[in-house]
Every structure is written in C-alpha cells, then in structure tokens.
Amino acid sequence: AWSVHENSIAYCLLVFLRPPPGHSFSLGLDTTGQLPARHSSIRVELECMCWREQLLGDTLCFLHHPDDKLLRDRSSSLLHTLCTRSYLDVEKIACWVRPLVRSAWLLLPQSHHCQLTVLPSSRSCRFQLTGTSKVNICTEMIFAVQQ
Numbered sequence: 001a002w003s004v005h006e007n008s009i010a011y012c013l014l015v016f017l018r019p020p021p022g023h024s025f026s027l028g029l030d031t032t033g034q035l036p037a038r039h040s041s042i043r044v045e046l047e048c049m050c051w052r053e054q055l056l057g058d059t060l061c062f063l064h065h066p067d068d069k070l071l072r073d074r075s076s077s078l079l080h081t082l083c084t085r086s087y088l089d090v091e092k093i094a095c096w097v098r099p100l101v102r103s104a105w106l107l108l109p110q111s112h113h114c115q116l117t118v119l120p121s122s123r124s125c126r127f128q129l130t131g132t133s134k135v136n137i138c139t140e141m142i143f144a145v146q147q
Contacts, residue, residue, distance in 0.1 A: 008136040015141050017093070020078060021059055022049045025145045028087065042088040042145055044079060090123045093143050097125050101141075 001012045028041030049061040119126035125141040
C-alpha cells in the first residue's frame with residue numbers, strides 16, 4: 001500500500017517469511033485451543049527432509065540426523081537470532097532486518113543523493129529517505145507468514 005501527502009510519500013510493504021529448509025511454520029493456538037484472531041504465535045518446527053536427502057542429496061534431515069553438528073549449529077544460530085524459544089519473535093526479526101536494509105542501501109546509486117534514516121519501531125522496520133527534493137519517503141516493512 002502507499003499514500004501521498006503534501007511533501008511525503010508513505011509505503012507499507014508486506015514481507016512474507018519462509019521457513020528455512022528442514023523447518024516449517026505452524027500457527028500457535030490460544031489457551032482455549034482456538035486460533036487467535038490477531039498477533040498469533042508462529043511456532044517453528046523441525047520437518048522431515050529424508051525424501052529430499054534421498055532424492056536430491058542436497059540437504060540432511062535435521063530431524064533424523066541430530067548428530068550432524070555443523071548444519072544443526074548453523075540452523076540453530078538462525079533460529080536463535082529470529083526466535084524466542086520455538087516461536088518467531090517479530091522484534092528479533094525487525095532487529096535482524098534493519099542492518100541488512102542499511103547495508104543494501106549503501107550499495108545503491110541513490111544512496112549518494114538520499115539519506116536513509118531508521119525510524120523507531122519494535123514490531124516492523126521503518127525507514128525514511130530524505131534527499132535534495134525535500135520530499136520525505138517513509139517505508140514500513142511488516143512481516144507475515146502464509147499458511
């Protein structure tokens with residue numbers, strides 16, 4: 001979505017997250033066993049990848065090869081970075097994405113003409129671009145998963 005005001009443009013980007021190979025997302029239930037209406041807990045679970053391991057040979061099944069320390073440590077590190085316990089943590093995701101966007105911005109030619117400012121937000125990533133044209137461009141990245 002986007003909107004235009006006098007001297008500012010606002011963009012809202014919905015960014016869909018995909019689980020890493022060997023993992024899946026599932027919607028957490030509330031205390032009554034029902035699906036919550038909003039602000040759901042997204043559980044990250046190990047998933048059997050034996051079929052892919054046998055067919056393609058490009059990955060190991062974390063579920064059935066718990067002794068493969070190197071791959072498991074790499075996966076655990078990412079999950080620790082993005083999750084609290086076994087659930088996606090939107091605040092951790094936002095903290096992880098901000099420096100990636102900042103680094104990517106510096107590689108674009110437009111970075112020489114516009115300044116990228118990270119705006120405060122705990123559950124999304126908000127950025128403001130300001131340049132010589134006096135038009136402010138604000139972008140908010142909201143994270144989601146698909147069933």
